[in-house]
Amino acid sequence: SVARTPEPGPVPKDSIRLYSMRFCPYAQRTRLVLHAKGIKFDTINIHLRNKPEWFLEKNPLGMVPTLETPAGEVIYESPITCEYLDEAYPEKKLLPSTPFGKARQRMMLEHFSNVELHFYKIPVRRLKGEDVSGLEAELKVSLTKLDEHLVKKKTKFFDGDTITMIDYMLWPFFERIEMGDLEPFLDNTPELKKWRAHMLEDPAVKATIHSVESHKAFFKGYAVEKPDYDYGL
């Protein structure tokens, strides 16, 4: 990913393009869906601190993940990209087919969105010596609720015994637990630990995962505003 890279050509007719960043948890959601559904795609990683003009023309907000279709349609915001893919590609549906099933997953995501960034804010602010007790308390409550949900449902995954959309939407943050030294938060959430173990066996997770070392190395730079987007290449 380089700022002055020339604009890529059009998206091939039988494919879809993902603008991404290798360590972005939000972009990982879209990558998980692409892999899980067996969708043909190419990836262009974007240097997020020095965005190419041609990228900002496609998405003025300049965020990843962004999808581009052969017809030139641009879609952004991780949940919007994931729902778009699930609707546009009928094989291996990840969202439930009923309106209430979809609503149920959207509500779960809405609740989780209140603490997503805590997975980053807590370690970053700890490094700066700031008080994170409030954030920690909120994250604990959220993880306890997720654990209780699994206990109550008695299923391997959040919406049944097979992986569905909500599992992929949550996963990237749980992949980064060790990165943020957040392991103690899972001490009293055994079902959530089991869920993590199940997720680690999933082919889409395996295709998109980074090792704890890589996450920690990237985070080191990120935490001091010097992210190395190409770490490991």
Add this chain to the structure above:
Amino acid sequence: MSSEKSFAAGSPAPGPVPKDQVRLYSMRFCPFAQRTRLVLHAKGIKFETINIHLKQKPDWFLEKNPDGLVPIIETPAGEVVIESVITSEFLDEVYPEKKLLPATPFGKAQQKMMLEHFSKITPQLFKISSARRKGDDVSGLEAELKEKFTSLNEYLVKRKTKFFGGDTITFIDYMMWPFFERLGMFEVQHCLDHTPELKKWTELMLEDPAVKATMHSTENHKTFFNNFLDGKPDYDYGL
């Protein structure tokens, strides 16, 4: 349940939702709940409303949704759906008549992206109100708001359509409307002065039957809002 009076703590729990309708838990002046009400009216869905006293919430209400927020939709099967956008999408998917969201995946995505852009405007409105109340200078905040209105205006100009999703009202128009209905309440109506297409859109929206069925006058909004900001909301104002 024909009364619109709000249910406070201690009020008896309502019975099950009758088989041929849905129930909306709401508050008469809530802009988020108005989104769901607009969808219910626009699609001609049979529904009953239970208004909730948001400062003294009944236990039975908190059992349905511990977050305790409105709007909530409850079905005869006892399914509970929360959150203004999620309830609106749910209703559009369950009730096939008068589809408000486009049929194509990209059409839906476009409306959701527009809503995401718009969602950055709502906190601005409340910020301007509280800053003005404190006697702070709001010209900077108003300038930012005007820029956002200009973007919306340019969108309408570029598309050459009357509404945000085409030449008929769709989902995105209803999701945005409650906040535009309250521009007078927020005292930022003048921020529309240089955005004629956006102004025209508000005039067209005021002619819509669902808007007419759910709206309040600027006066009523102002009275409710001032009481609300004073910490003494009168959820039953006007009844």
